[in-house]
Amino acid sequence: MSQNLVELIRRHHAVAAPTALEVLKEAVEDHGEVTDDDRRRAAELSGVPEAAVYGISTFYDDLLVRRGERHVRVCTGTACFAATGDAHVDQIEEALGLKLGERSADGSVSLVETVCLGFCHSSPAVRDGETIDAGPEMTTRVADDAARPAPEPAWRSLLPEPVLTEPGDWSGLRRALTELGSDELLKQVEAAKVRGRGGAGFPAGTKWKFTKGATGDQKFIVANGDEGDPGSYIDKYLMEQSPERLLEGLALAGFAVGAQHGFVLTRSEYPLSKPALDLAIAQAHLDGWLGTNILGTGFDFDVTIVEGAGSYVVGEETALLASLQGLRGTVSARPPFPAERGVFNRPTVVNNVETLCNMGFVATHGADAYAALSPDSETNGSKLVCFNERFVNPTIYEVPFGMSMRELCEDVAGGLKDGRAIKAVQIGGPLGGILPASKLDTAFDFDALAAEGCMVGHGSILAFDDQTDMREVATHLLRFGAHESCGKCFPCRIGLKRAYDEFASEAAIDKARFEQLLEALELGSLCAHGGGIPAPMRSLLLHFPDELGLA
Amino acid sequence: MSLTVTIDGTPVEVAEGTTILEAAKLVDAWVPTLCFDEREAPFGACRVCMVAVEGAPKPLPACTTPCRDEMVIDTHDATSRRVATAVVELVLSELPVAPEPHTELAQIADRLDVTASRWPGATHDVGHDFRHPYLAFQHELCISCGRCVRACDEVQGAFALTATGRGFESNIAAGLNAGFEDSSCVSCGACADTCPTDAITEITLLDGVVPDRPPRPRERGGRKRRSLASE
Numbered sequence: 001m002s003q004n005l006v007e008l009i010r011r012h013h014a015v016a017a018p019t020a021l022e023v024l025k026e027a028v029e030d031h032g033e034v035t036d037d038d039r040r041r042a043a044e045l046s047g048v049p050e051a052a053v054y055g056i057s058t059f060y061d062d063l064l065v066r067r068g069e070r071h072v073r074v075c076t077g078t079a080c081f082a083a084t085g086d087a088h089v090d091q092i093e094e095a096l097g098l099k100l101g102e103r104s105a106d107g108s109v110s111l112v113e114t115v116c117l118g119f120c121h122s123s124p125a126v127r128d129g130e131t132i133d134a135g136p137e138m139t140t141r142v143a144d145d146a147a148r149p150a151p152e153p154a155w156r157s158l159l160p161e162p163v164l165t166e167p168g169d170w171s172g173l174r175r176a177l178t179e180l181g182s183d184e185l186l187k188q189v190e191a192a193k194v195r196g197r198g199g200a201g202f203p204a205g206t207k208w209k210f211t212k213g214a215t216g217d218q219k220f221i222v223a224n225g226d227e228g229d230p231g232s233y234i235d236k237y238l239m240e241q242s243p244e245r246l247l248e249g250l251a252l253a254g255f256a257v258g259a260q261h262g263f264v265l266t267r268s269e270y271p272l273s274k275p276a277l278d279l280a281i282a283q284a285h286l287d288g289w290l291g292t293n294i295l296g297t298g299f300d301f302d303v304t305i306v307e308g309a310g311s312y313v314v315g316e317e318t319a320l321l322a323s324l325q326g327l328r329g330t331v332s333a334r335p336p337f338p339a340e341r342g343v344f345n346r347p348t349v350v351n352n353v354e355t356l357c358n359m360g361f362v363a364t365h366g367a368d369a370y371a372a373l374s375p376d377s378e379t380n381g382s383k384l385v386c387f388n389e390r391f392v393n394p395t396i397y398e399v400p401f402g403m404s405m406r407e408l409c410e411d412v413a414g415g416l417k418d419g420r421a422i423k424a425v426q427i428g429g430p431l432g433g434i435l436p437a438s439k440l441d442t443a444f445d446f447d448a449l450a451a452e453g454c455m456v457g458h459g460s461i462l463a464f465d466d467q468t469d470m471r472e473v474a475t476h477l478l479r480f481g482a483h484e485s486c487g488k489c490f491p492c493r494i495g496l497k498r499a500y501d502e503f504a505s506e507a508a509i510d511k512a513r514f515e516q517l518l519e520a521l522e523l524g525s526l527c528a529h530g531g532g533i534p535a536p537m538r539s540l541l542l543h544f545p546d547e548l549g550l551a
Numbered sequence: 552m553s554l555t556v557t558i559d560g561t562p563v564e565v566a567e568g569t570t571i572l573e574a575a576k577l578v579d580a581w582v583p584t585l586c587f588d589e590r591e592a593p594f595g596a597c598r599v600c601m602v603a604v605e606g607a608p609k610p611l612p613a614c615t616t617p618c619r620d621e622m623v624i625d626t627h628d629a630t631s632r633r634v635a636t637a638v639v640e641l642v643l644s645e646l647p648v649a650p651e652p653h654t655e656l657a658q659i660a661d662r663l664d665v666t667a668s669r670w671p672g673a674t675h676d677v678g679h680d681f682r683h684p685y686l687a688f689q690h691e692l693c694i695s696c697g698r699c700v701r702a703c704d705e706v707q708g709a710f711a712l713t714a715t716g717r718g719f720e721s722n723i724a725a726g727l728n729a730g731f732e733d734s735s736c737v738s739c740g741a742c743a744d745t746c747p748t749d750a751i752t753e754i755t756l757l758d759g760v761v762p763d764r765p766p767r768p769r770e771r772g773g774r775k776r777r778s779l780a781s782e
Binding site for chain 2: 002003004005036039040049050051052053054055058059311328330332333334335482483484485486487488489490491493494495496497498501502513516517519520522523524525526
């Protein structure tokens, strides 16, 4: 990330200038596409040079579209793929008389794909104008221009005393401010060994400690709400159903490390997240939980919500910081880590939404109580998991770590619908390994899943049923990987394209060459995107070699 | 504070903050690079400068990894070299024509014994822009190393260039993609100077004024590239 551009943006932010990305997003909302006049205006208002604005405008999916009066976004996430094999995309293309990416000649209708809308519990999903519709009859309703809002299922906790599925009550912040103090709060978070819930599993307390110890008066907290993993709708629920829990987590992080401001980056694919959080911020100000001199303790903290513009890799923390500042969402090499140089080049904590949602409990009840939430596991705390539409009872469940995948899939989510059997499950998103049905006795936990080439990741559990063609699964994942590559590091930028093209063709896969490519991706990629896509590919090579068409 | 690191068996003392790549240069250990230019901040994009560090689970990029005291580094590590070779092979596969022998890309490929790519498939669209009197784009040769963009930002401060697109479609543009002339370019030539593939080149001044002789990129054969000069 250009230090010069970030400094320019910092100075303009100080005088309340919008970011270039904000101006470009408004242009699309206003007249359906980005023009050169919009780019000039974005450059003028944001202070970012015209060339950089041009680069930004060619990076994000939302800015590359030409919207019609009726803009239809069909979900091509993995849950929708698992539900229909992408038949819903063909049906909508046929109904609208448009291919993906097209706008009708009269400008009345446009069609694009989007990944993913977070309605994986009732796939396939579509966003037709402002309405998100989902379910098997969705395509018929879109054809009739009669989309209706899809219902959100209720979430459920398997814990004796639910934690994450209950509304937040700010008791953690009260206790931290009035009893614990910032040092003791940090001690509790470190002792609780809260592992990041966004994929990497890095200890959150360590990030807080580094940021607290970093030089500088101005520090920031960033909640990573860019839950782009297709099949996952956990952070969406937390942001939309319990936004106050996330705000409390941000304030706790701020208090612990000495930051006065927090940001949440939400996804444009989740249009309800930013309004829900903005409303909760307003309420928190009224109730005295955000603002200046909170509870009369002299602690000041406020939060700003920034909505993204369509890019999966922005979920990576350095790309997230770039996007938050309105730049191209490309990955930067670490070091420097955000704890040293983050928002406006200042020390910054970047935590996943669910990770921060754990902090209220830790502050209120302490590290020991947090550890006790998962009595049968070395891992502390509880986890939200979510299931795709193939299951009988697909929704979000709060579970302790350590249950077997079989218990989760069969007892909790009720197995698959229509008498289908599970062929395999992909856990934790597109960068997670794929577990065949024969391995369902594996425990849902960091180490146990890692031993099978899988991960906890975001906590999504996505079943492929017994009719799934696993070469199509590989092709689907590689298509996603190639489309979402930020283009920064060479192995990912070129390698995923090459792998996708080979799988999408009818040709046999050159196994030796493919395995060399996987090695270059795993060892060479700059971030977990290029480094992670090989995990499900390795699973498929190991468990379903006969279906891949290898040579 | 100074640190001691061992590179390919040779100990060397370096200042704190020195990268592995900088330390390797001190002992004349060759580490291939494509996105690195010593006048610019390290970028970590090309991933061909991978080296083995004792105790590290996998190869590390030499350009962005700072030395730590008593680090033991192997620049000849077979795994690292395999990754670098695979990456260079991928890079050659994205160009519709082989890079000119005088380019840094061609020289790195040669030294890594990558003569051709085993990857068929799409290459970058040919896109030439010779409108500017001194600077020419050949977009199909762009490997998105970011050197020109950083030269314009960090060396010249003109901010006339940007990376564009995403994934395989990534490329470069000046201004609002209307060429160098309609941008904040000051014709300094830093972009052409650093380009490892001739995606941006300087046009010989005479070519533009001699009648019946259309502008063309200047031949730079025979000129030894700076980053390989120390070999």
